Amino acid sequence: MNQVRILIADDHEVVRMGIKALIHQHPDLRVVAEASSGEEAVEQALQHKPDIVVMDIRMPGMSGVEACRKITQQLPDTRVIMLTSFAEDDLLFAAIRAGAAGYVLKRIGSDDLVKTIQSVARGESALDPAMVEAIFKQVSQMDKAKDVAVFGDLSTQEMRVLALIAEGLTNREIAGRLFLGEGTVRNYVSNVLSKLHLANRAEAAAFAVQHKIKEHVTFE
Numbered sequence: 033m034n035q036v037r038i039l040i041a042d043d044h045e046v047v048r049m050g051i052k053a054l055i056h057q058h059p060d061l062r063v064v065a066e067a068s069s070g071e072e073a074v075e076q077a078l079q080h081k082p083d084i085v086v087m088d089i090r091m092p093g094m095s096g097v098e099a100c101r102k103i104t105q106q107l108p109d110t111r112v113i114m115l116t117s118f119a120e121d122d123l124l125f126a127a128i129r130a131g132a133a134g135y136v137l138k139r140i141g142s143d144d145l146v147k148t149i150q151s152v153a154r155g156e157s158a159l160d161p162a163m164v165e166a167i168f169k170q171v172s173q174m175d176k177a178k179d180v181a182v183f184g185d186l187s188t189q190e191m192r193v194l195a196l197i198a199e200g201l202t203n204r205e206i207a208g209r210l211f212l213g214e215g216t217v218r219n220y221v222s223n224v225l226s227k228l229h230l231a232n233r234a235e236a237a238a239f240a241v242q243h244k245i246k247e248h249v250t251f252e
Contacts, residue, residue, distance in 0.1 A: 035059070035060055035061060035062040036060060036061050036062070036083045036084055036149065036150070036153040037062055037064045037080070037081075037082045037083045037084070038055060038061060038062065038063050038064065038082055038083065038084045038085070038086060038149065039063075039064060039065045039066070039067065039073065039076055039077055039080060039082040039084070039085045039086070039087075040052060040055075040063055040065075040066050040067070040086050040087075041066070041067040041068075041069075041070070041072070041073035041076075041085060041086070041087040041088060041091070041096070041099065042067075042068070042087070042088040042091070042115070043068050043069060043088060043091045043092055044088075045068070047088070047115075047138070048066050048068075051086060051145070052066070054142050054145065054146065055146075055149075058146055060150070061146070061149060061150075064080045064082055065077075065079070065080045065082065067087075068091075069091055069092060069093050069094065070091050070093055070094025070095055070096060070098055070099035071093055071094045071099070073085065073087055073091075073094075073096075073099045073103070074094070074099050074102045074103055077103045077106075077107060077110060078103075078106060078107070081107060081109075081110065082110055083109075083110065083111065083153055084110070084111055084112075084113060084149055084152060084153055085100075085103060085110060085111070085112045085113070086113050086115065086149065087099060087100065087112060087113070087114055087115065088114075088115050088116075089114045089115060089116045089123050089127060090116070090117075090123075095123075096114055096115075096123075096127070097114075097123055097126045097127050097130045098130070100112045100114065100127060100130040100131055100132050101130035101131060103131075104130065104131030104132075105131070111133040111134070111152050111153070111155075112130075112131065112132050112133060112134070113132070113133065113134035113135070113136065113148060113149065113152055113158065114127045114132045114134065114135045114136070115136060115137075115138050116135065116136075116137060116138065117137070117138050117139075133152045133157050133158070134148055134151075134152045134157065134158035134159065135158075135159050136148055136158065136159075182228075182239075182243050183243065183245070183248060185227045185228075186224060186227060186228075189210070189220060190220050190223055190224050190227070191245070191248065191249050192210060192249055192251060193206055193210070193217060193220040193221060193224060194224050194236060194240050194245060194249075195240060195245045195246060195249040196209060196210075197221065197224075197233055197236050197237050197240065198236075198237045198240035198241050198245055198246075200237070203217045203218055203221065204217075209251075210251075221233070221236075224236060
Protein backbone atom coordinates (compact mmCIF):
# COMPACT_ATOMS: atom_id res chain seq x y z
CA MET A 33 0.00 0.00 0.00
CA ASN A 34 1.37 3.41 -0.99
CA GLN A 35 1.71 5.74 1.96
CA VAL A 36 0.41 9.29 1.86
CA ARG A 37 3.45 11.52 2.38
CA ILE A 38 2.74 14.51 4.63
CA LEU A 39 4.38 17.81 5.50
CA ILE A 40 3.26 19.43 8.76
CA ALA A 41 3.66 23.21 8.97
CA ASP A 42 2.83 25.04 12.20
CA ASP A 43 4.80 27.55 14.24
CA HIS A 44 3.82 25.76 17.47
CA GLU A 45 5.97 22.72 18.11
CA VAL A 46 3.35 21.16 20.38
CA VAL A 47 0.80 21.23 17.56
CA ARG A 48 3.26 19.65 15.13
CA MET A 49 4.10 16.94 17.67
CA GLY A 50 0.42 16.19 18.26
CA ILE A 51 -0.38 15.85 14.57
CA LYS A 52 2.75 13.80 13.97
CA ALA A 53 1.90 11.41 16.82
CA LEU A 54 -1.60 11.00 15.42
CA ILE A 55 -0.36 10.29 11.91
CA HIS A 56 2.12 7.69 13.18
CA GLN A 57 -0.84 5.62 14.35
CA HIS A 58 -1.95 5.09 10.74
CA PRO A 59 0.24 2.92 8.50
CA ASP A 60 -1.15 4.52 5.34
CA LEU A 61 0.16 7.95 6.41
CA ARG A 62 3.75 9.13 6.89
CA VAL A 63 5.26 12.46 7.93
CA VAL A 64 8.18 13.28 5.65
CA ALA A 65 8.94 16.82 6.85
CA GLU A 66 8.01 19.59 9.28
CA ALA A 67 8.12 23.37 9.09
CA SER A 68 7.68 26.18 11.60
CA SER A 69 7.04 29.04 9.17
CA GLY A 70 5.52 29.74 5.78
CA GLU A 71 8.92 30.20 4.18
CA GLU A 72 10.15 26.90 5.60
CA ALA A 73 6.96 25.17 4.49
CA VAL A 74 7.59 26.20 0.89
CA GLU A 75 11.23 25.10 1.09
CA GLN A 76 10.37 21.73 2.62
CA ALA A 77 7.56 21.17 0.16
CA LEU A 78 9.83 21.81 -2.83
CA GLN A 79 12.46 19.50 -1.36
CA HIS A 80 10.23 16.58 -0.33
CA LYS A 81 7.27 16.99 -2.73
CA PRO A 82 4.70 15.64 -0.24
CA ASP A 83 1.25 14.45 -1.22
CA ILE A 84 -0.36 16.54 1.53
CA VAL A 85 0.63 19.66 3.43
CA VAL A 86 -1.18 20.20 6.74
CA MET A 87 -0.56 23.89 7.46
CA ASP A 88 -1.55 26.51 10.01
CA ILE A 89 -3.18 29.46 8.30
CA ARG A 90 -1.59 32.01 10.64
CA MET A 91 2.18 31.90 10.99
CA PRO A 92 4.85 34.57 11.51
CA GLY A 93 6.46 35.94 8.38
CA MET A 94 4.91 34.40 5.28
CA SER A 95 1.31 33.47 6.05
CA GLY A 96 -0.10 30.02 5.52
CA VAL A 97 -2.23 31.44 2.70
CA GLU A 98 0.77 32.79 0.79
CA ALA A 99 2.72 29.58 1.43
CA CYS A 100 -0.27 27.61 0.14
CA ARG A 101 -0.35 29.71 -3.01
CA LYS A 102 3.35 29.20 -3.70
CA ILE A 103 3.19 25.46 -3.02
CA THR A 104 0.13 24.80 -5.18
CA GLN A 105 1.56 26.88 -8.02
CA GLN A 106 4.89 25.04 -8.05
CA LEU A 107 3.65 21.60 -6.99
CA PRO A 108 0.22 21.08 -8.57
CA ASP A 109 0.06 17.48 -7.34
CA THR A 110 0.55 18.52 -3.71
CA ARG A 111 -2.68 19.27 -1.86
CA VAL A 112 -2.87 21.66 1.07
CA ILE A 113 -5.11 21.39 4.13
CA MET A 114 -5.32 24.63 6.08
CA LEU A 115 -5.75 24.62 9.86
CA THR A 116 -7.42 27.49 11.69
CA SER A 117 -8.51 28.18 15.25
CA PHE A 118 -11.70 30.08 14.41
CA ALA A 119 -14.69 29.19 12.25
CA GLU A 120 -15.13 32.86 11.33
CA ASP A 121 -11.54 33.21 10.16
CA ASP A 122 -11.42 36.06 7.65
CA LEU A 123 -8.79 34.20 5.65
CA LEU A 124 -11.17 31.41 4.63
CA PHE A 125 -11.83 32.68 1.12
CA ALA A 126 -8.23 33.76 0.68
CA ALA A 127 -7.13 30.21 1.46
CA ILE A 128 -9.60 28.71 -0.99
CA ARG A 129 -8.49 31.15 -3.70
CA ALA A 130 -4.88 30.22 -2.91
CA GLY A 131 -5.67 26.63 -3.84
CA ALA A 132 -6.33 24.97 -0.48
CA ALA A 133 -8.08 21.63 -0.88
CA GLY A 134 -9.20 21.43 2.74
CA TYR A 135 -9.95 23.85 5.54
CA VAL A 136 -10.51 22.56 9.07
CA LEU A 137 -10.62 23.78 12.64
CA LYS A 138 -7.80 22.90 15.01
CA ARG A 139 -10.35 21.56 17.47
CA ILE A 140 -11.39 18.90 14.95
CA GLY A 141 -11.39 15.39 16.40
CA SER A 142 -8.38 13.16 15.77
CA ASP A 143 -10.35 10.66 13.69
CA ASP A 144 -11.88 13.46 11.64
CA LEU A 145 -8.49 14.99 10.90
CA VAL A 146 -7.20 11.63 9.68
CA LYS A 147 -10.31 11.17 7.53
CA THR A 148 -9.79 14.66 6.11
CA ILE A 149 -6.19 13.88 5.18
CA GLN A 150 -7.23 10.59 3.59
CA SER A 151 -10.10 12.13 1.62
CA VAL A 152 -7.98 15.02 0.34
CA ALA A 153 -5.28 12.51 -0.64
CA ARG A 154 -7.95 10.76 -2.75
CA GLY A 155 -8.52 14.00 -4.62
CA GLU A 156 -11.58 15.15 -2.72
CA SER A 157 -12.07 18.54 -1.09
CA ALA A 158 -12.76 18.81 2.61
CA LEU A 159 -14.37 21.53 4.65
CA ASP A 160 -15.07 21.44 8.37
CA PRO A 161 -18.88 21.53 8.88
CA ALA A 162 -18.43 24.51 11.20
CA MET A 163 -17.10 26.48 8.23
CA VAL A 164 -20.10 25.92 5.98
CA GLU A 165 -22.31 28.55 7.62
CA ALA A 166 -19.51 31.12 7.41
CA ILE A 167 -19.06 30.35 3.73
CA PHE A 168 -22.74 30.71 2.85
CA LYS A 169 -22.97 33.91 4.88
CA GLN A 170 -20.03 35.50 3.10
CA VAL A 171 -21.17 34.29 -0.32
CA SER A 172 -24.57 35.85 0.38
CA GLN A 173 -22.94 39.13 1.40
CA MET A 174 -20.73 39.11 -1.69
CA ASP A 175 -23.69 38.42 -3.98
CA LYS A 176 -25.69 41.20 -2.35
CA ALA A 177 -22.79 43.63 -2.74
CA LYS A 178 -22.52 42.73 -6.44
CA ASP A 179 -26.25 43.30 -6.92
CA VAL A 180 -26.04 46.70 -5.24
CA ALA A 181 -23.06 47.64 -7.38
CA VAL A 182 -24.85 47.06 -10.69
CA PHE A 183 -27.48 49.61 -9.67
CA GLY A 184 -24.87 52.10 -8.48
CA ASP A 185 -25.52 54.69 -11.21
CA LEU A 186 -29.28 54.82 -10.60
CA SER A 187 -30.97 57.37 -8.39
CA THR A 188 -33.46 56.28 -5.72
CA GLN A 189 -36.39 57.22 -7.94
CA GLU A 190 -34.90 55.44 -10.95
CA MET A 191 -34.52 52.33 -8.79
CA ARG A 192 -38.20 52.52 -7.86
CA VAL A 193 -39.20 52.92 -11.51
CA LEU A 194 -37.07 49.91 -12.47
CA ALA A 195 -38.58 47.82 -9.68
CA LEU A 196 -42.07 48.63 -10.95
CA ILE A 197 -41.04 47.85 -14.54
CA ALA A 198 -39.98 44.45 -13.23
CA GLU A 199 -43.48 44.02 -11.84
CA GLY A 200 -44.88 44.59 -15.32
CA LEU A 201 -46.43 48.01 -14.68
CA THR A 202 -46.99 50.47 -17.54
CA ASN A 203 -45.69 54.03 -17.45
CA ARG A 204 -49.16 55.25 -16.49
CA GLU A 205 -49.41 52.74 -13.67
CA ILE A 206 -45.93 53.65 -12.44
CA ALA A 207 -46.87 57.32 -12.52
CA GLY A 208 -49.88 56.57 -10.34
CA ARG A 209 -47.85 54.55 -7.85
CA LEU A 210 -45.11 57.16 -7.51
CA PHE A 211 -47.35 60.25 -7.82
CA LEU A 212 -45.45 61.46 -10.87
CA GLY A 213 -46.41 62.71 -14.30
CA GLU A 214 -46.39 60.13 -17.07
CA GLY A 215 -43.85 62.20 -19.01
CA THR A 216 -41.55 62.22 -15.98
CA VAL A 217 -41.79 58.45 -15.76
CA ARG A 218 -40.89 58.14 -19.45
CA ASN A 219 -37.78 60.20 -18.76
CA TYR A 220 -36.87 57.97 -15.83
CA VAL A 221 -37.34 54.85 -17.96
CA SER A 222 -35.13 56.31 -20.67
CA ASN A 223 -32.46 57.16 -18.11
CA VAL A 224 -32.55 53.66 -16.63
CA LEU A 225 -32.18 51.99 -20.02
CA SER A 226 -29.32 54.30 -20.94
CA LYS A 227 -27.42 53.92 -17.65
CA LEU A 228 -27.75 50.13 -17.63
CA HIS A 229 -27.10 49.80 -21.38
CA LEU A 230 -30.35 47.93 -21.95
CA ALA A 231 -32.39 47.95 -25.15
CA ASN A 232 -35.95 47.86 -23.86
CA ARG A 233 -38.31 47.37 -20.92
CA ALA A 234 -38.22 43.58 -21.23
CA GLU A 235 -34.46 43.55 -20.82
CA ALA A 236 -34.77 46.00 -17.93
CA ALA A 237 -37.30 43.78 -16.18
CA ALA A 238 -35.15 40.68 -16.61
CA PHE A 239 -32.07 42.56 -15.39
CA ALA A 240 -33.91 43.83 -12.31
CA VAL A 241 -35.17 40.39 -11.36
CA GLN A 242 -31.78 38.77 -11.95
CA HIS A 243 -30.14 41.20 -9.54
CA LYS A 244 -32.90 40.99 -6.93
CA ILE A 245 -33.94 44.60 -7.10
CA LYS A 246 -36.75 44.05 -4.58
CA GLU A 247 -34.12 43.61 -1.88
CA HIS A 248 -32.70 47.07 -2.58
CA VAL A 249 -35.77 49.25 -3.09
CA THR A 250 -38.24 50.82 -0.66
CA PHE A 251 -41.34 52.85 -1.51
CA GLU A 252 -41.66 54.75 1.77
